[in-house]
Amino acid sequence: MKQTITHRIQHFALMGVAVLTMVLSSCGSKEQKFIFNTPQDALTTCHKELSKLKPLKTADINRLADITNTWLELQDSTLSCFMRDSVARTDTEIAAEFFAVADSFRTEITRLALAEKRTMPDIVKLKVVTANGRAKMMASPDYKTASEFYDKLDGEPLFTDVNKTLFEYEKLLTTAKPFKKEKELYDFIRNEDRCFRSLLVFLKDIPQERLQIITDKTSDLFDNLYNTTTADPNNAVSERVMLYLTMRFNRRIIQNAEVCRNDIKKQIQLTEQQANNYRWMIIQPFMTIDNYAMATLTDKQLQALSEMADELPRLLTYVDGKDYDNSPKEETDKLADVLSEYFLKSYLKSIL
Numbered sequence: 001m002k003q004t005i006t007h008r009i010q011h012f013a014l015m016g017v018a019v020l021t022m023v024l025s026s027c028g029s030k031e032q033k034f035i036f037n038t039p040q041d042a043l044t045t046c047h048k049e050l051s052k053l054k055p056l057k058t059a060d061i062n063r064l065a066d067i068t069n070t071w072l073e074l075q076d077s078t079l080s081c082f083m084r085d086s087v088a089r090t091d092t093e094i095a096a097e098f099f100a101v102a103d104s105f106r107t108e109i110t111r112l113a114l115a116e117k118r119t120m121p122d123i124v125k126l127k128v129v130t131a132n133g134r135a136k137m138m139a140s141p142d143y144k145t146a147s148e149f150y151d152k153l154d155g156e157p158l159f160t161d162v163n164k165t166l167f168e169y170e171k172l173l174t175t176a177k178p179f180k181k182e183k184e185l186y187d188f189i190r191n192e193d194r195c196f197r198s199l200l201v202f203l204k205d206i207p208q209e210r211l212q213i214i215t216d217k218t219s220d221l222f223d224n225l226y227n228t229t230t231a232d233p234n235n236a237v238s239e240r241v242m243l244y245l246t247m248r249f250n251r252r253i254i255q256n257a258e259v260c261r262n263d264i265k266k267q268i269q270l271t272e273q274q275a276n277n278y279r280w281m282i283i284q285p286f287m288t289i290d291n292y293a294m295a296t297l298t299d300k301q302l303q304a305l306s307e308m309a310d311e312l313p314r315l316l317t318y319v320d321g322k323d324y325d326n327s328p329k330e331e332t333d334k335l336a337d338v339l340s341e342y343f344l345k346s347y348l349k350s351i352l
Helices: 002-024 040-052 059-085 091-115 120-130 134-139 141-153 162-175 184-199 210-229 236-265 272-288 290-294 298-318 328-352
Strands: none
Touching: 040 059, 040 091, 059 091, 059 120, 059 328, 091 328, 120 236, 120 290, 120 298, 120 328, 134 141, 134 290, 141 162, 141 184, 141 236, 141 272, 162 210, 184 210, 184 236, 210 236, 236 272, 236 290, 236 298, 272 298, 298 328
C-alpha cells in the first residue's frame, strides 16, 4: 500500500509539474493565491476550501468556473509543497489524506456542475474561463506575432478548382522534408494553409480516399515535430513552435467545422459516408480542443465556437436526416441535454 500511494503521489505531482510548465512557460501565470510552508498547512487549507463547497446546492456557470479554478490552483500548490518535502513524498497517511480530499473535490465540483441544466455555450464558456493563463497568453509578444501570421494567411488566394487543389496539396506533402529551422516550418504552414482552405471549398466533392491520403501524409510529417517539441518544452524555440502548431490546429479544426455547418444549413445532399464525416467534424472542436488549446483561441475563433455550440443540436439533427424545427420538442431538448452533459463530464474529468 505504501509503495502504491508513494508512486501515485510522485507520478501525479510530476505529471502536474510537467503539464503546468508547458502550459505556463510561454505565457506566465497569475500571482499565486495559495503558498504553503508545510504539507499539513496545505491539507488544512484543502479541507477548509472543501467545506465551503459541501453546503452549496447550485452554482451558475461563472461561479462554477471560479470554484474549478480555485481547486486547480490549490491542487497545484499542494502538490508542489509535497514535492518539496521529502517526508511527505513517502508518508502514507499524508498521501492518503490528500487523495481523499482530491476525490471529494472532484465529486463536489461534478455535483454542482450537474445540479442544473447547462447549455453547450455554457460548456464553451467554462472551458475558456478555466483555460490556464489565457489572458497572459494573449498579451504575450509571441502570441501577437503568431496571430498576425495566421491573420495574413486569410489573404492568400485559393486554388480555383478541385483537381488543382489536390495536385498542389499532395505535391506539397510529398516533397516536404523534416523541418530543421523555424522558418522552414512557417513557410510550410503558409503553403499548407492555402491548400487546406482551398480543399474546404470543395470538401463535399472530394473522395474519402483522397482525404485519407492527405490526412496520413500530414500526420507523418508533424508527428515527429510534436514529439521533439514536447520533449523539451522549456526551450524557447520549442515553446514558440508549440504555440504555432496549437494555433494551426485550432484554425483548421474550426474552419473545417464552419464549412460543415454551412453545408448542413444549406441542406446539401450527403452520402452516408459524408454524413458520418460531417457529424464528426462538427463535434470535433468540442472533443479535441483541450485546456492549452483553449488558451490560444483568438476572440474571433471563440465567437465562432460559441455560435457552433449553440447550433450543435440543430446541426446534428439535420445530419441525421431529420427536420429540427418540426421534431418533437422533447426530442430536441433531450438531444441538447445529452450533448451538454456529455461534454461537461468529459471536460471535468480531463482537468480535475
